[in-house]
Each structure stands twice: as C-alpha cells, then as structure tokens.
Amino acid sequence: MSGIAQKITVSSSGDKFATMARDTKEVSDKDRLTTDYGVRQGNNDDWLKAVSDLHTGPMLMEDAYGREKIMRFDHERIPERVVHARGSGAFGTFRLFESADDVTFARVLTDTSRETPVAVRFSTVLGSKGSADTVRDVRGFAVKFYTQEGNWDIVGNNIPVFFIQDAMKFPDVIHAGKPEPDNEVPQGQSAHNNFWDFQFLHPEATHMFMWAMSDRAIPRSYRMMQGFGVNTYTMINARNERSFVKFHFTPELGVHSLVWDEALKLAGQDPDFHRKDLWEAIAAGSYPKWRFGIQVIPEADEHKFDFDILDATKVWPEELVPVRYIGELELNRNPDEFFTQVEQIAFCTNHLVPGIGWSDDPLLQGRNFSYFDTQLSRLGVNWQELPVNRPVCPVMNFNRDGAMRHVITKGKTNYWPNRHGAVPPAKPDEHPFINFPEKLVAIKGRLRSAKFREHFSQAQLFFNSMSAIEKQHIVAALGFELDHCDDPVVYARMAQRLADIDLGLAQTVAEMVGAPVPDKATVTHANHAKSTTGLSQFEFVPAKPTIATRKIGIIVADGYDGVAVTVLQAAATAAGAIPLVIGTKRSAIKAADGTMTIQPDHHLEGMRSTMVDAVFVPGGAAAAQTLRKNGRAVHYVREAFGHLKAIAALGEGVDVVQEAVAAVPAVIVAQGGEVVEAYGVVTLRKVEAGSLREVVDIAKEGKGF
Ligand code: HDD
Numbered sequence: 001m002s003g004i005a006q007k008i009t010v011s012s013s014g015d016k017f018a019t020m021a022r023d024t025k026e027v028s029d030k031d032r033l034t035t036d037y038g039v040r041q042g043n044n045d046d047w048l049k050a051v052s053d054l055h056t057g058p059m060l061m062e063d064a065y066g067r068e069k070i071m072r073f074d075h076e077r078i079p080e081r082v083v084h085a086r087g088s089g090a091f092g093t094f095r096l097f098e099s100a101d102d103v104t105f106a107r108v109l110t111d112t113s114r115e116t117p118v119a120v121r122f123s124t125v126l127g128s129k130g131s132a133d134t135v136r137d138v139r140g141f142a143v144k145f146y147t148q149e150g151n152w153d154i155v156g157n158n159i160p161v162f163f164i165q166d167a168m169k170f171p172d173v174i175h176a177g178k179p180e181p182d183n184e185v186p187q188g189q190s191a192h193n194n195f196w197d198f199q200f201l202h203p204e205a206t207h208m209f210m211w212a213m214s215d216r217a218i219p220r221s222y223r224m225m226q227g228f229g230v231n232t233y234t235m236i237n238a239r240n241e242r243s244f245v246k247f248h249f250t251p252e253l254g255v256h257s258l259v260w261d262e263a264l265k266l267a268g269q270d271p272d273f274h275r276k277d278l279w280e281a282i283a284a285g286s287y288p289k290w291r292f293g294i295q296v297i298p299e300a301d302e303h304k305f306d307f308d309i310l311d312a313t314k315v316w317p318e319e320l321v322p323v324r325y326i327g328e329l330e331l332n333r334n335p336d337e338f339f340t341q342v343e344q345i346a347f348c349t350n351h352l353v354p355g356i357g358w359s360d361d362p363l364l365q366g367r368n369f370s371y372f373d374t375q376l377s378r379l380g381v382n383w384q385e386l387p388v389n390r391p392v393c394p395v396m397n398f399n400r401d402g403a404m405r406h407v408i409t410k411g412k413t414n415y416w417p418n419r420h421g422a423v424p425p426a427k428p429d430e431h432p433f434i435n436f437p438e439k440l441v442a443i444k445g446r447l448r449s450a451k452f453r454e455h456f457s458q459a460q461l462f463f464n465s466m467s468a469i470e471k472q473h474i475v476a477a478l479g480f481e482l483d484h485c486d487d488p489v490v491y492a493r494m495a496q497r498l499a500d501i502d503l504g505l506a507q508t509v510a511e512m513v514g515a516p517v518p519d520k521a522t523v524t525h526a527n528h529a530k531s532t533t534g535l536s537q538f539e540f541v542p543a544k545p546t547i548a549t550r551k552i553g554i555i556v557a558d559g560y561d562g563v564a565v566t567v568l569q570a571a572a573t574a575a576g577a578i579p580l581v582i583g584t585k586r587s588a589i590k591a592a593d594g595t596m597t598i599q600p601d602h603h604l605e606g607m608r609s610t611m612v613d614a615v616f617v618p619g620g621a622a623a624a625q626t627l628r629k630n631g632r633a634v635h636y637v638r639e640a641f642g643h644l645k646a647i648a649a650l651g652e653g654v655d656v657v658q659e660a661v662a663a664v665p666a667v668i669v670a671q672g673g674e675v676v677e678a679y680g681v682v683t684l685r686k687v688e689a690g691s692l693r694e695v696v697d698i699a700k701e702g703k704g705f
Contacts, residue, residue: 167366619651
C-alpha cells in the first residue's frame with residue numbers, strides 16, 4: 001500500500017443524493033411490520049395481556065414489542081431551538097451567473113458551471129415550535145450550501161440589521177422578547193412590557209425595532225421576503241486581498257407583506273399559513289427564486305464610513321455600496337420528512353468555505369461559538385453526521401466517538417500525527433481554509449470602539465426612506481405594541497425614545513398610547529431628514545407583475561353566471577394563479593342557465609378572505625340576491641377590500657361588492673360595458689365578450705397584487 005501501512009476508509013458517500021438515498025426509506029406494501037431490531041410482528045393493535053371471556057387484562061410487561069413502541073414514542077421529542085423554534089424548510093439549487101473571482105477564490109462563487117445543492121430553513125424568532133406563522137416578528141432565513149469544499153451556512157434574517165451589537169447581550173434580548181417568566185405570556189409576540197423595556201434600555205436596538213415594526217415583520221409569504229446575512233463577513237481572492245462583504249437574497253416575486261389585521265386573523269384561522277404556502281408552491285412546481293447579491297468593501301476602505309462596517313445594527317446604504325447580483329437560489333424540493341430534514345437541520349455561522357471568512361464583528365464572533373454549542377444539547381455531539389447536516393465532500397479527521405456516532409472509521413490509530421503518516425493537512429495549492437493574518441493593535445478590555453456608540457442616525461434614515469403608507473403602518477404597529485404594555489414606565493419612555501427618530505412619529509404614537517407627548521425641547525437627536533435606496537419594500541416590486549401562485553376566491557351561490565366563472569378560472573390558471581370556488585355551501589351549486597353545476601372547493605365559513613389574494617364575484621341575479629343577504633359573503637368582500645386585495649365583479653356581482661363597500665361608493669362606478677378600475681376594484685356591469693377579455697387581462701397583469 002505504497003508506504004502507508006494503514007488505509008483509512010469512511011463509510012460515507014461523497015455524493016449528497018446518493019447519501020440521502022441510502023438514508024431514506026420508502027414505505028411499501030412489500031414491507032411487513034417489524035420491531036426496531038427487525039423481527040416481524042403479527043399484531044399492532046393489542047398489548048399482550050391475560051384475557052378471558054369475562055375479563056380483559058392485566059397487561060403483561062413481557063410484551064417487548066408493546067414496550068418498544070411506547071418507549072420510542074415517549075422519547076420522540078428533542079429540545080426545540082432556543083430561538084427560531086418555529087420554522088419550515090425546503091431544498092434547492094444555487095446557481096452562479098457571474099464569477100466573483102475579483103473578491104474571492106471560493107469556488108462556489110467563482111465556478112459558474114456549478115450547481116450547488118442547498119437546504120433552506122425559514123423561521124420566526126420568538127414563538128415556540130407550535131406557534132403561529134403570521135405573528136409580527138423577524139423571520140429567519142438560513143441557507144446551507146452543500147459545496148464541494150464543505151458546508152457553507154448563511155444564517156440570516158429577512159431584516160438586514162440586528163437588535164444588539166455584541167453577542168454578550170443575546171440572552172438578554174431573547175429573554176426580554178420571549179414569554180415573561182412568571183406566567184409564560186405572551187406567546188410569539190413582542191407586544192409586552194419586557195420586550196419594550198429592553199428596547200428602551202438599549203439605544204443600540206433603535207434601528208432594528210423600527211424594522212421590526214415595519215411591514216417586513218409580517219411577510220405575505222416566505223417566498224416574498226428578502227434574506228440578509230446581517231453580519232459582515234470577509235472574502236479573500238487569489239491575490240490574497242481581503243474585502244468585507246454582506247450577503248443579500250432578493251425574491252423574484254417581489255417583497256410583499258400582509259396587513260396587520262390580516263396577520264392577526266390568519267394566526268387563528270390558519271396558523272400554518274406560511275408553511276403551507278411554501279410547501280404548496282413547491283409541490284405545484286412554482287419554485288421560489290431569489291437573486292443572490294454581495295455588497296463588497298475593500299479592506300482599505302474599512303474606516304471610510306461614518307458608521308462602523310462591523311456593527312450589525314447598521315446597513316451599508318446601497319447608494320454607497322451597491323448590491324452586485326451574481327447568482328440565484330431556487331427552492332425546488334419539499335422535504336420527505338419534517339423531523340429528520342427540517343427539525344434536525346443545524347446551522348453554524350462559522351461554517352465557511354475557503355475564500356470566505358468571518359470578520360471581527362463582535363456579534364458574529366459570539367454566534368460562531370453559540371451555534372455549535374446549541375446543537376450539542378439539541379442533537380448531540382455527532383450532529384454533523386445526520387443526513388441533512390452531512391457535507392457532500394469527504395470528511396476526514398480524528399474527532400471520534402461520542403453519543404450516537406454513526407460513521408465507522410477503520411484503522412489502528414485515532415490520533416494525529418501518527419506513525420502511518422495518513423491524512424496530511426491540505427497544501428496551499430489544495431485550497432485549505434485560510435485564517436487571514438490580520439494585524440491588530442488593540443487594548444484588551446470589555447469595550448466598544450467610538451463608532452459603535454452612535455445609534456439613531458440609521459434609525460432615522462430607515463424611517464425617512466419609507467413611503468407614506470409604510471410610515472403609517474409603523475405608527476400603527478408601535479401603537480398596537482405599546483398599547484399592550486401596561487407599565488406606564490415602559491410606554492412613556494418608549495414614546496420619548498421615538499423622538500430620537502422623528503418628533504412627529506413620537507407625538508402621534510404618544511397620543512395613541514396615552515404617554516406624555518414629547519415636544520421639541522426634549523429632542524436630543526433631531527431627524528437629519530436624509531433618506532436612501534434599498535430600504536422601502538416598494539423598491540422590490542418585480543418589473544413584470546405576476547399573479548402566479550396567488551389564490552383567487554370566486555364567490556358563488558345558486559344562480560351564478562357559469563360562463564363568467566369558467567372563463568375566469570381558465571384565465572387565472574393560464575396565468576399560473578390558483579382559482580378557488582367558494583360557495584355558500586360545498587355541495588353542488590347550480591348556475592343561472594339551470595344545466596351547469598359546480599362543486600365548490602370550499603364554503604364561505606371555511607376558506608376566509610384572509611386566505612386568498614383576490615376575490616371575484618360573478619354575475620347572476622339570483623346568486624347576487626342571495627349573496628347580498630348573506631352576512632358572511634358581504635363580510636368576505638368588505639374584509640378583502642379592507643385588506644387591500646384585488647376585487648373584480650361582473651353584472652349583478654357588482655351589487656354584492658357595492659353592498660359590501662358602500663362606505664366608498666365612488667370606487668364602484670359601474671357602467672354599461674365599460675370596465676372600471678379603482679383602488680384595485682374592477683367592475684363591469686354589462687358583460688360583453690370584449691370587455692370580459694379586458695377584465696381577464698387586468699387579472700393577468702396582476703394589478704392590485
Ligand atoms: Fe441566531 C438560531 C439568525 C444572532 C444564537 N439564528 C438562529 C436561526 C437563525 C438565526 C435564522 C435559526 C437557524 C435554523 O433555522 O435552524 N441569529 C440570527 C441572526 C442573528 C443572530 C441573523 C444576528 C445577526 N443568534 C444570534 C446571536 C446568538 C445566536 C448573537 C448567540 C450569541 N441562534 C442562536 C442559537 C440558535 C440560533 C441559540 C438556536 C438554534 C440554533 O442556533 O441552531 O445558537
């Protein structure tokens with residue numbers, strides 16, 4: 001064996017999908033029930049017991065099969081994640097369009113011929129595993145790239161900044177946000193005294209809480225939110241030049257949010273709203289995609305900004321550092337099993353591949369410790385051997401044993417180096433990971449540098465960069481949250497803090513929540529009135545609007561216009577939307593012509609307006625008559641209007657819409673064969689072939705979405 005007396009072989013495959021296949025079981029008719037040790041069993045209903053005609057029991061402890069089944073069940077749960085417990089995930093592909101070899105030698109970002117498999121997990125932060133999807137919260141956006149040089153994890157959020165600058169504060173910010181310790185209330189909410197007490201006591205949180213009060217914290221879908229690496233990373237190129245980088249994922253479908261009333265209702269009506277949305281889109285072949293971008297600052301420019309580029313409470317304004325889009329992330333495969341592929345997936349911020357490095361960002365450095373550590377209590381020391389966490393490239397080292405070790409490594413020696421000389425370290429031309437030889441001149445101390453002490457400038461920049469409606473939503477969100485704080489110290493101090501962002505904002509919110517109203521004399525940080533690009537989500541509306549994957553509720557009752565429904569269903573489906581017929585009942589409903597019937601997908605009580613993106617009310621005199629008198633139907637349209645959804649009505653269906661939104665009669669100006677569109681409501685009183693086409697075209701263009 002060419003001088004090496006011992007050959008070390010590891011029973012793990014180099015190919016991800018082959019590896020997964022080996023670990024994946026298909027349940028089939030050919031199988032027979034067995035114990036975990038493989039012995040066939042003939043009865044899976046009855047515990048072994050002493051039975052007579054008169055008497056059933058006692059049960060016998062000797063039933064090894066029964067005991068195994070119950071004991072396995074008793075131990076099914078593992079600790080939920082201490083944060084980000086609620087989440088869902090999917091698999092996909094990362095493709096690179098443009099090489100970034102000017103900034104990195106990482107092959108995943110330089111080899112445009114590669115497709116890198118990825119796993120992604122989206123999550124909320126505060127709620128426990130069974131909490132609702134649509135709560136107001138930051139969303140996690142964690143991506144694992146299974147590269148040929150090892151796993152690369154970007155453990156990011158849908159908001160580009162964070163509450164704190166130093167990992168030392170993480171337990172405090174999380175304790176303050178999680179349910180309060182005496183009564184474990186509230187679940188998955190930031191609207192309570194402790195959360196806001198913390199925000200006031202930490203001026204560094206000001207920028208982040210503004211993002212958390214914006215529409216970003218109530219996304220319409222995981223597919224419609226941005227992802228950010230948040231922390232500052234580094235990259236090294238082949239010339240050994242170092243740059244600082246931030247990572248961005250921007251969704252192809254645009255950035256869209258729910259409105260708060262909708263989010264509140266969905267939390268009860270459909271707590272799995274986001275989880276199902278992601279699953280259904282992937283199952284239907286509508287694969288969500290994000291453009292992947294980097295912001296790059298050369299090492300020489302590190303100190304050229306009026307903020308510290310290593311401070312996670314700051315963005316790099318895009319007008320100063322544009323985002324360079326170089327790749328695409330696509331999710332195209334749902335998990336086969338939630339527990340093994342989503343619950344057991346485990347990320348680590350220091351999982352970086354050669355050519356990418358961390359920076360001195362003190363939040364990131366603390367994270368680099370915390371993630372491995374948390375997996376020890378969640379999954380055990382061999383967590384990286386679990387199928388979903390295992391790299392696709394060979395793994396070889398002398399870390400051994402520990403609970404639940406799976407890999408069997410042959411050989412006589414388990415230390416390094418050893419007399420057999422096996423497993424040499426990678427040579428420089430074999431692309432080892434590089435710890436950049438950074439030169440430091442510093443004082444050891446529990447300190448922060450000067451620029452880390454400025455906290456309000458970017459909070460103002462964010463607020464100033466919002467559109468009028470986004471500002472209104474922030475005011476309403478703060479009003480809601482502080483109304484749920486019953487300690488006057490908390491809401492009074494927060495109202496004053498808001499004056500450090502914008503006096504008008506502070507005064508409006510203070511008045512709403514009954515706090516002393518700040519005046520000009522009390523302002524210590526006047527709003528600088530500057531704004532920037534890349535912060536308002538209106539900037540991420542796709543160039544070509546689409547209704548693909550959007551749900552359209554078609555409201556029908558006996559006597560509906562069958563032709564119009566058929567035409568709209570066909571047009572919606574052709575545009576990739578999902579038409580759902582919603583009847584007064586789910587039993588068959590008759591069309592106006594008396595021959596056609598339709599079997600609704602849902603009835604009005606079941607599939608509420610919150611669960612669709614648009615509403616269509618077809619004509620038909622009898623149907624309109626019924627619907628106008630049906631409180632649930634009228635509420636359906638009114639609620640959809642209130643939630644700013646696209647609504648279309650034809651013929652007598654216009655009367656139903658008018659009944660529902662009488663408060664804004666000007667919206668519904670129904671005329672002859674002319675299509676009228678206002679506030680996302682499209683009406684057509686007299687249906688003619690040409691004008692119906694126009695309604696369909698409006699729907700296809702996605703107006704109102
Ligand atoms: Fe964290 C989970 C994102 C700061 C400690 N974090 C976790 C997840 C995401 C983030 C998306 C869920 C991963 C998954 O789906 O399994 N965390 C962030 C971001 C941060 C951040 C964007 C700020 C830039 N986190 C942060 C700090 C610490 C942690 C400062 C500790 C010092 N985070 C954890 C953790 C978790 C975690 C306790 C819980 C479960 C896990 O790691 O795997 O270690």
